Amino acid sequence: MDFLRPASWEEALAAKAEHPTAVPIAGGTDVMVEINFDHRRPEYLLDLNRVVELREWEVGEETVRLGASVPYTQIMEELRTELPGLALASHTVASPQIRNRGGVGGNLGTASPAGDAHPALLAAGCEVEVESVRGSRLIPIDDFYTGVKRNALAEDELIRAVHIKKADGPQQYSKVGTRNAMVIAVCAFGIALHPETRTVRTGIGSAAPTPIRAKVAEEFLNAALDEGGFWESKKIITPSIAKQFAELASGAANPIDDVRGTASYRRHAVGIMARRTLGWTWESYRGKGRSIEGVA
């Protein structure tokens, strides 16, 4: 196994162009596990740790341009206001040591349905900035996940950053694991209220071959909130609406039975999380929630 160590972003792109099979590694919290388990033995590892700009972020008017290697710890500590859903998701990632190393670029690169960041990214809405020696492009998150552990990257492309919409309303994130910390997701759910557009977006993790949005549930809820004038009145969401939203979210899941949980439990849990997180965000939108997120 050869270890390529580009000193700059340009060198990294050149190396990836020359060795398209090279596996990029930054925090190593995913790639090293794969290697240790002997699940893959890439010919080349492309170490991105010397590319300092990947660890930088910029807060713009509409979006946060989050470098691919910005560690989860920093997202939790410094971007809670702009990216509350992702900050909550970051908090559920493994242990403090891993959160100091891993970043969103790794989750996107691996594109595992169990990646903790995906539901938050789907709910917030974002575009993935990818680049190669041929140039740069933005991939909408809805088009990014193409199959089990597959994404829309060309073989010579690297993930540079994610352009995530700054929160214009409350966001929430829940993850079920069979341990109270440091656990891989059995399933996860993200939700973001977008009062500016009067829409709600969602994300489901670990309950389908790829991270997905619960689109039917979103459409139902958007219509119901609109018709009922809920955005203006800020009244309590009718329980039947919340129930229907939860059932549709549950129905969006397409999970499997595995060692971490059964398919039927996953479907059930997605529904519970959908109902609860909708309640939390809506209470927050109404100004009644004491906090938009759990204290930790």
Next chain:
Amino acid sequence: MGSTRTTGVPTKLTQGSKTKGGIGESTLRPDGTLKVTGEFAYSSDMWHEDMLWGQTLRSTVAHAEIVSIDVSKALAMDGVYAVMTYDDLPAEMKNYGLEIQDTPVLAHGKVRHHGEPVALVAADHPETARRAAAKIVVEYKELPLITDEASATAPDAVLVHEGRTDSHMSHVPHPNIVHRQPIIRGNAAEAAKKADVIVKGEYTFGMQDQAFLGPESGLAVPAEDGGVDLYVATQWLHSDLEQIAPVLGLPEEKVRMTLSGVGGAFGGREDISMQIHACLLALRTGKPVKIVYNRFESFFGHVHRHPAKLTYEHGATKDGKLTHMKCRIVLDGGAYASASPAVVGNASSLSVGPYVIDDVEIEAIALYTNNPPCGAMRGFGAVQACFAYEAQMDKLAAKLGMDPVELRQLNAMEQGTLLPTGQVVDSPAPVAEILRRVKSRPLPPERQWESSEGADVRQLPGGLSNTTHGEGVVRGVGYAVGIKNVGFSEGFDDYSTAKVRMEVINGEPVATVHTAMAEVGQGGVTVHAQIARTELGVNQVTIHPADTQVGSAGSSSASRQTYVTGGAVKNSCELVREKVLEIGRRKFGSYHPAWATAELLLEGGKVVTDGGEVLADLVDVLEDESVEIEAEWRHRPTEPFDLKTGQGNGHVQYSFAAHRAVVEVDTELGLVKVIELAVAQDVGKALNPLSVLGQIQGGTTQGLGVAVMEEIIVDPKTAKVKNPSFTDYLIPTILDTPTIPVDVLELADEHAPYGLRGIGEAPTLSSTPAVLAAIRNATGLELNKTPVRPEHLTGT
């Protein structure tokens, strides 16, 4: 120096407590800071110049004939020094085993479980060794799988081991049963007629792993005399030695073993792992060979706790007095015997729990199957039984409309109780009292997660995963109590050896304690120094590294080391003290009549009378003489259980703990947060109170683990392990570990050194059923299986 055999030395405390750092103080352990700061040298940290790395090739299927093994591609690789298979084993003896030598060093013609060692590679780099092992081609022809009792005892069942000649073969009903131990006392069928209520239950206990953090590792260095020096993390050096030397074709004195840094054990290091493999490769290549398992391999490299199916029936009169008990315990021993026979003995003899029941009908068996081998783990058979009989007690209480703690107290055993084996409990058994203590504690406040800033998710089920802010959360409270034997039972010659030397170094009296006790993290070395200070009145004690240059200390298991090796150290110190006093009498006896008439003590570096008068400095007594004694020490002997009736004085001592668990359950998502696990335990005498707390809290947490998350999952269709990693085999984190208030009782056992009671295992027993009881209390569900999964709580 002489070797003296003594039995049952009186254990009254003759030495005073004026010497600092003696027994009863919480002296700090020497390895504590090093372990917390990451500086402790574990066995995996060893290095030797010119060292090779060993790698094990393991079977990819659970039960198969080996048609062929082709090692040519591996041997041809640069950097590979040796490849070995069964055919390369040097001695006539090719098997090993704790009791039954049924485990091949390398598979011979057949593999019996997933992950069985088939071939070995030594190479100059661990990655080279790994790649070479991957190039070995093994052709398997798969055989039918034996995975449970039904398939093991079916009329046409394939035999996991053909041609058994072990001592249990003559009394087992089927060759796929390792051992069977019935216990019959009174007449359960007749007594059942007196019962006003009867409860029955079927319980399942999942396969728990010891999950010690330091994986199996060691270094074998070939010696000039044709022997080998082995540095290894293990639980019992001399037991390893007895199994290693014969398969190497060496006399035991040519295999010299030294204990290296052990990262936890919990029973998982009682069996051989890489010891023989490293020695074989070292002797074959003439070079030092190191083997370190990674976490994945570690799950295949040691035995696990026996999964069990337990069927119980209890009866009681309407006022709650137990009338009878019938039970059947089926333990899955997996492919090799390991400690299965002894686990059967424990499960059977302790299946009644800490209760008085005169009429019982008990049967425990262990199966041979193609599942992963199971053997020793903290609690050893008593854990599985406790899970079931405590669930039964709650069921019975519910049916009687009684308080579950009162029912237990009403039937609690006490000193003088006759056990189903016919043995009398002849030391304190404060079962009712420890239950009273955990029950009388104030309950933790409700809804602790509520704060002015919102819900503190760390206090809620799901924790940082932020799954509830209080929705669906219901509190439950549950109780359990257990009984565990201390020391090796059933007639085993359970001795230990201690060599103690006393001399003057740099003008100060110094004691050196040398035993073969494996310090696996229990704090034994700390306690040995405390005992030496108390018995010899010195401040300076040196603990010699554990090795095989001194007699056996027995195993660091069965809650026995402070009792047995502690007893041996105490005994040897007493013998050294007598010698020192003899020297004193010889030198100074004529100067003071007290040398002849008074009871003399060693305290603060001086010889003093029991009235406190100083007779001499130890420095002056010893001058340049040194006194050294190596002696074996034994607790009272035990007897085997009768193979038909189970009668016999099989155990030495018992250990009791009770728990109260308080849980919050998210009833919609099926997630659990254990809020508090209160413990009360009798320890006889706390030699090191801080270490006692550590053992009780650790055991409690390990019991919690198997209540709510820990399980090795074996696919019943392939007998392959599905979760051999810390990604999917979960152990409790600090956020899963509740407050553990501990109430320690010290009721002396007059038969034991200082009155102490072995403590390491009892808290592991009652922790699990207490958590289960609390979850049942919260949810109203029956929950007959542990660990509890979200699916069980949500019916999904």
